[in-house]
Amino acid sequence: MGLSKTIWTNPTEFLRNQQPENPVLFFAPQAVQATARRFLDGFPGLVTYAVKSNPGEEVVENLVAAGIRGFDCASAFEIDLIRRLAPEAAIHYHNPVRSRAEITYAVQRNVKSWSVDSASELAKLIEMVPAAGCEISVRFKLPVGGAAYNFGAKFGATEEVAVELLKTVAAAGFVPSITFHPGTQCTDPEAWGSYIREAAVIARKAGVKIARLNVGGGFPNHRSLGIMPDLEAIFTTINRVASESFGADRPALVCEPGRGLCGDAFAVAARVKGYRDGVHVFLNDGIYGSLFEFSQIGIIDRIEVLDSQGHKRTGAVHGKIVFGPTCDSVDRLPGDVPLPDDIAEGDFVVFQGMGAYSTVTNSRFNGFGDLGRCTVLSLKL
Numbered sequence: 259m260g261l262s263k264t265i266w267t268n269p270t271e272f273l274r275n276q277q278p279e280n281p282v283l284f285f286a287p288q289a290v291q292a293t294a295r296r297f298l299d300g301f302p303g304l305v306t307y308a309v310k311s312n313p314g315e316e317v318v319e320n321l322v323a324a325g326i327r328g329f330d331c332a333s334a335f336e337i338d339l340i341r342r343l344a345p346e347a348a349i350h351y352h353n354p355v356r357s358r359a360e361i362t363y364a365v366q367r368n369v370k371s372w373s374v375d376s377a378s379e380l381a382k383l384i385e386m387v388p389a390a391g392c393e394i395s396v397r398f399k400l401p402v403g404g405a406a407y408n409f410g411a412k413f414g415a416t417e418e419v420a421v422e423l424l425k426t427v428a429a430a431g432f433v434p435s436i437t438f439h440p441g442t443q444c445t446d447p448e449a450w451g452s453y454i455r456e457a458a459v460i461a462r463k464a465g466v467k468i469a470r471l472n473v474g475g476g477f478p479n480h481r482s483l484g485i486m487p488d489l490e491a492i493f494t495t496i497n498r499v500a501s502e503s504f505g506a507d508r509p510a511l512v513c514e515p516g517r518g519l520c521g522d523a524f525a526v527a528a529r530v531k532g533y534r535d536g537v538h539v540f541l542n543d544g545i546y547g548s549l550f551e552f553s554q555i556g557i558i559d560r561i562e563v564l565d566s567q568g569h570k571r572t573g574a575v576h577g578k579i580v581f582g583p584t585c586d587s588v589d590r591l592p593g594d595v596p597l598p599d600d601i602a603e604g605d606f607v608v609f610q611g612m613g614a615y616s617t618v619t620n621s622r623f624n625g626f627g628d629l630g631r632c633t634v635l636s637l638k639l
């Protein structure tokens with residue numbers, strides 16, 4: 259059930275006609291292409307796509323069709339995917355810890371851009387990667403708020419270490435650059451502002467003129483009803499602060515959005531399996547399925563409920579306790595989920611903004627997780 263070659267008008271039409279028993283992921287190619295053009299028009303530099311957020315081939319193909327020419331890859335699998343679907347594209351291998359086998363693999367596939375955040379990993383790159391025409395970006399971190407999830411907890415050098423790494427990169431004959439990731443679903447443009455100012459300090463202290471500054475991902479998608487992500491405000495801040503901080507030494511800019519590009523091109527419809535006591539809703543998808551990220555960065559509140567005939571439920575909305583299908587009590591969406599009081603067994607709960615970190619983190623725990631796929635012209639119900 260659920261796999262369909264036909265393009266449907268919208269999720270409502272598919273759900274009413276197909277009555278899927280498994281959760282369904284809806285993809286609107288036009289939406290991902292429109293967002294790609296928004297980045298290409300507005301971002302003052304090269305736009306690359308962080309493949310890990312959604313490595314679906316339909317996503318990559320539509321991004322390429324819209325004009326995206328660079329990809330941030332984290333693994334050999336992603337490098338292969340991009341070499342197959344976009345042979346000429348630039349690949350940035352920006353997972354800063356790699357095995358020697360992975361380094362060899364990427365060198366053989368013409369990867370020319372790497373990131374690093376420690377002396378030991380830089381030593382491996384210097385030993386194994388031919389320097390000519392090859393870029394190494396030093397990744398640093400700041401204790402900045404504003405993101406839904408702090409990436410600095412795992413990767414990123416302190417200022418002191420970054421200065422030393424940058425000197426070493428330049429001395430070894432690589433193209434020296436700097437990169438950072440402000441954290442995912444970052445709605446405050448100042449998160450980028452403070453990182454860019456610090457990047458300029460690092461370059462100055464190292465005495466190295468950097469070729470490029472990669473401002474990472476973190477661009478938000480539309481998760482909250484009341485907050486429309488303002489990408490243009492973020493682009494403007496990045497552009498202004500880059501000029502202010504670097505002056506005549508302003509590097510070329512690169513960004514590597516994942517969520518910001520793919521998030522709003524998908525919706526997920528889960529079905530109500532059971533409704534108990536007017537407060538407990540049991541869905542056929544949960545945090546072991548495509549809703550995993552809710553447990554990490556909070557719930558998407560762009561939710562609508564359709565009855566089995568595709569009519570929108572209009573009852574008063576109150577918080578409900580929502581469980582996924584597995585037998586594990588952890589399999590609960592965080593907090594109270596706003597759902598209409600007239601919700602009933604057999605209804606479809608549609609979550610918008612589900613393109614990033616959904617298909618990729620879907621496990622098959624308890625035998626669930628079989629996601630139907632459907633392409634639609636529009637995600638509007």
Ligand SMILES: *Cc1c(COP(=O)(O)O)cnc(C)c1O
Pocket residue numbers: 308310311330352353439441442443474475476477514515516517518614
């Ligand atoms: C995950 C990741 C991204 C994408 O992050 P989003 O928040 O999805 O934009 C970009 N760059 C690197 C190095 C990453 O690890």
